[in-house]
Amino acid sequence: MTASDDDIQPTEPSNSTTPHSDTRLVDRSKLSKMYQHYVEVKDKYPHALLLYRVGDFFETFFQDAVTVSRELELVLTSKHGGEVGRVAMTGVPHHAWERYTTQLVEKGYAVVICDQVEDASEAVGLVRREVTRILTPGTLLEEGMLKASRNNYLAAVVIAANHWGLAYADISTGEFLTTQGSDLEHLTQELMRLQPSEVLFPTNAPDLGILLRPGETSPNLPQCLPPAFCYCLRSQSSFSQGEARSRLLQKYKLRSLEGLGCEHLPLAVRAAGGLLEYLEDTQKENQVPLQLLRSYTVTDYLIVDHQTRRNLEITQTVRDGTFHGSLLWALDRTSTAMGGRALRRWLLQPLIDIKGIRARQDTIQELVENTALRQELRQLLKQIYDLERLTGRAGSGTANAKDLMALADSLSRLPELAELVVEANSPFLKALQKVQPVLEELAAKIHAHIVEAPPIHIKEGGLIRAGVNNLLDESKATVEADQQWIANLEVDERAKTGIPNLKVGFNKTFGYYISISRTKADQVPANYIRKQTLTNEERYITPELKEREARILSARDDLNQLEYEIFVALREEVGAQAEIIRNLSRAVAAADVLCGLAELAVNQGYCRPEIVPGREIEIVEGRHPVVEQSLPAGFFVPNSTQLGQQSTVNSQQSTVNSQQSIVNSQQSTVNSQQSTVNPDLIILTGPNASGKSCYLRQVGLIQLMAQTGSFVPARFAKLGVCDRIFTRVGAVDDLATGQSTFMVEMNETANILNHATTRSLVLLDEIGRGTATFDGLSIAWAVAEYLATDIKARTIFATHYHELNELAGMLTNVANYQVTVKELPDQIIFLHQVQPGGADKSYGIEAGRLAGLPAVVIKRAKQVMGQIEKHSKIAIGLRENL
Numbered sequence: 001m002t003a004s005d006d007d008i009q010p011t012e013p014s015n016s017t018t019p020h021s022d023t024r025l026v027d028r029s030k031l032s033k034m035y036q037h038y039v040e041v042k043d044k045y046p047h048a049l050l051l052y053r054v055g056d057f058f059e060t061f062f063q064d065a066v067t068v069s070r071e072l073e074l075v076l077t078s079k080h081g082g083e084v085g086r087v088a089m090t091g092v093p094h095h096a097w098e099r100y101t102t103q104l105v106e107k108g109y110a111v112v113i114c115d116q117v118e119d120a121s122e123a124v125g126l127v128r129r130e131v132t133r134i135l136t137p138g139t140l141l142e143e144g145m146l147k148a149s150r151n152n153y154l155a156a157v158v159i160a161a162n163h164w165g166l167a168y169a170d171i172s173t174g175e176f177l178t179t180q181g182s183d184l185e186h187l188t189q190e191l192m193r194l195q196p197s198e199v200l201f202p203t204n205a206p207d208l209g210i211l212l213r214p215g216e217t218s219p220n221l222p223q224c225l226p227p228a229f230c231y232c233l234r235s236q237s238s239f240s241q242g243e244a245r246s247r248l249l250q251k252y253k254l255r256s257l258e259g260l261g262c263e264h265l266p267l268a269v270r271a272a273g274g275l276l277e278y279l280e281d282t283q284k285e286n287q288v289p290l291q292l293l294r295s296y297t298v299t300d301y302l303i304v305d306h307q308t309r310r311n312l313e314i315t316q317t318v319r320d321g322t323f324h325g326s327l328l329w330a331l332d333r334t335s336t337a338m339g340g341r342a343l344r345r346w347l348l349q350p351l352i353d354i355k356g357i358r359a360r361q362d363t364i365q366e367l368v369e370n371t372a373l374r375q376e377l378r379q380l381l382k383q384i385y386d387l388e389r390l391t392g393r394a395g396s397g398t399a400n401a402k403d404l405m406a407l408a409d410s411l412s413r414l415p416e417l418a419e420l421v422v423e424a425n426s427p428f429l430k431a432l433q434k435v436q437p438v439l440e441e442l443a444a445k446i447h448a449h450i451v452e453a454p455p456i457h458i459k460e461g462g463l464i465r466a467g468v469n470n471l472l473d474e475s476k477a478t479v480e481a482d483q484q485w486i487a488n489l490e491v492d493e494r495a496k497t498g499i500p501n502l503k504v505g506f507n508k509t510f511g512y513y514i515s516i517s518r519t520k521a522d523q524v525p526a527n528y529i530r531k532q533t534l535t536n537e538e539r540y541i542t543p544e545l546k547e548r549e550a551r552i553l554s555a556r557d558d559l560n561q562l563e564y565e566i567f568v569a570l571r572e573e574v575g576a577q578a579e580i581i582r583n584l585s586r587a588v589a590a591a592d593v594l595c596g597l598a599e600l601a602v603n604q605g606y607c608r609p610e611i612v613p614g615r616e617i618e619i620v621e622g623r624h625p626v627v628e629q630s631l632p633a634g635f636f637v638p639n640s641t642q643l644g645q646q647s648t649v650n651s652q653q654s655t656v657n658s659q660q661s662i663v664n665s666q667q668s669t670v671n672s673q674q675s676t677v678n679p680d681l682i683i684l685t686g687p688n689a690s691g692k693s694c695y696l697r698q699v700g701l702i703q704l705m706a707q708t709g710s711f712v713p714a715r716f717a718k719l720g721v722c723d724r725i726f727t728r729v730g731a732v733d734d735l736a737t738g739q740s741t742f743m744v745e746m747n748e749t750a751n752i753l754n755h756a757t758t759r760s761l762v763l764l765d766e767i768g769r770g771t772a773t774f775d776g777l778s779i780a781w782a783v784a785e786y787l788a789t790d791i792k793a794r795t796i797f798a799t800h801y802h803e804l805n806e807l808a809g810m811l812t813n814v815a816n817y818q819v820t821v822k823e824l825p826d827q828i829i830f831l832h833q834v835q836p837g838g839a840d841k842s843y844g845i846e847a848g849r850l851a852g853l854p855a856v857v858i859k860r861a862k863q864v865m866g867q868i869e870k871h872s873k874i875a876i877g878l879r880e881n882l
């Protein structure tokens, strides 16, 4: 909805000088004709801002004027609206409507464009105006309004008790998917992954059509829908099973939804049908070409919850939310916008299907090994524009001639691409080997029809080449002849009249005229008709000149119309091939991603990880992909990781073992070093800033990259496929929900313990720090123990609680590792090396001393520490109680 409806209290103007600012309260019979029409249109779109074309401006009136002026910081003024008096008004120049509309849509408003659809000069009475475009955050097509590097998703959600359906589409690229599930937490996570610009939600609330802007709440929205998005409340009928199903069948001309994989997914069907209905409702003019609907299952992919995505800094950094410093930043070597978007999608939705992962790896490997192919491919890809979106604009009738030329240029590169990969063996390159002849023909046709550098406007002529249409050529020849006659007129008339400075000119008001300086006015021939007198010149017309002019102007209008029709027909031909073009675009995007990853692998020295069905995580000399790129070459210290027992040790055995095992932490360290099986849980200790967090994230990122199909920053890696990656990193107050640091930490930990499985990777950084030391330590201990024995998830647990090192003495699948430092008399050197064993010192007191805490405080702290250590043999105590 527009805030306009809610924010502005409906009050009649207190006196005649206060402009009217509410269409609901104004006496419509006293409005002048144009305003009456405005109000009629506004009634149809009460929840959108209406931009109404008046001459060279798009104007908004009444409540919309107030909202637009506030949101865009434009002057709120008023206009005479008829007998009612003045009406609130704000306007923007018509040529800048996209810029202003973008800002409004970004702020979560829907905008309706009501344009003039006839030439004002030809209009009899009121100029005819029609709604030509409805823009909502999730239905943008305009190039300037979209970010090239990311998809713009419109989502639709259906919830039935604990079950849900979710459909989403990017109408600019045609992608259209649907799914359903039975855990509402998965729905929240899917929405967080997609970051949709707009979410449709069916309700029987009275204010249907309302668009809730990010952060606006409504009792009609269930808790599982994150408040960060725009929600559009829709009627339930279009989301009903019957209506949704028949809409889908009709759209795809099918008899059953079996082929789309959703015949037996009623909630997925309802969501997809509701989404389609919304598009039909809002995109009347522009028939959006959507690809075939695809069904998927959330659990078919590696589940990375929002928290983990944030902590691992996949698309933006935690600290300042920037792209620079994120994983995507470090990995993106794509050459096309389509490839950039695909890489983002892949990183946000890694695979669990080993075959799928290996297919991507095979392609990267081929490109790593074949340098010439890789380089040439990258060069060629750089010449391919955003085919997905260009096709979308062609199909929806919003493309201009430049768009079609860009599309044709790109399509004509495809045969070269096919030629280049003709001998390739890997699946993603083979997909480029065949270009359907229809695409080559289409490119050739566009090139043959449209001039080399066409103008942006498509209704003002100058688009179509000679030789395309006989009528066009003939009319052009006539116009040119007439123009030539006018061009010659100056020379001829000068000769005839003997007036050397006689000129032929043109202006919008009078058309063509003959200009003569006033001093020569007495030499003007009798057939000249005086039209205008200026300070120094007189302007004349002649009947012949006016006749030619009329011919030129009317022929030019016809010509422009004919050119426009030829262009539109051509655009429709492109739209008709949308599906073929987009299928190939998807293949180009995938090849681009893999080519970029191959380039990265070569430049950064990545290895191909061996992906196995087991649980092992074996990384030799792994590096953090982002930190490594931020440091000078050779500065990053690689570290290895071994996790995930391969032996058949079951929990009973491990408990028995733990009872027999040696108790103190030093001995247990020795124990874990001698062990041949990999631990499930690593307790990682080390001083502040030694590199614990970095190591933790490094393992998570390597696993995630591997399941994306990428090579990884390591000398060697053998990785079992994970079902989920969990992280609990840092401690930040969640001010937005009013939760304390500790509660946030506990919520996240609870989520992990409730959802992790033996195939999950759990990365915990500091648990229990937000409360009293002993409470914190006790919780940390119990959590670690539970993960190691009950869940047996592969876990790295970074902590400053050295007491946790004792766990390794109790449980055989726990090992201690530490990040080492070198202690010099008055400084600590960070070696950043992860080695077996538990750190027995935090250097916290050391750090305090270096920071200048008074000597007595340091001394006393050491005494306290000594006392605490005496009482910290937790393992002994626990065992005695058993």
Ligand SMILES: Nc1ncnc2c1ncn2[C@@H]1O[C@H](COP(=O)(O)OP(=O)(O)OP(=O)(O)O)[C@@H](O)[C@H]1O
Residues within 6 Å of the ligand: 627, 635, 636, 637, 638, 639, 686, 687, 688, 689, 690, 691, 692, 693, 694, 695, 832, 833
């Ligand atoms: N393996 C490494 N090689 C080189 N530099 C590293 C390495 N690991 C970490 N660093 C550097 O050390 C800094 C501190 O690392 P990190 O934040 O991981 O420490 P920490 O042990 O988690 O600290 P704290 O306990 O205070 O959270 C990083 O910003 C990074 O620049």
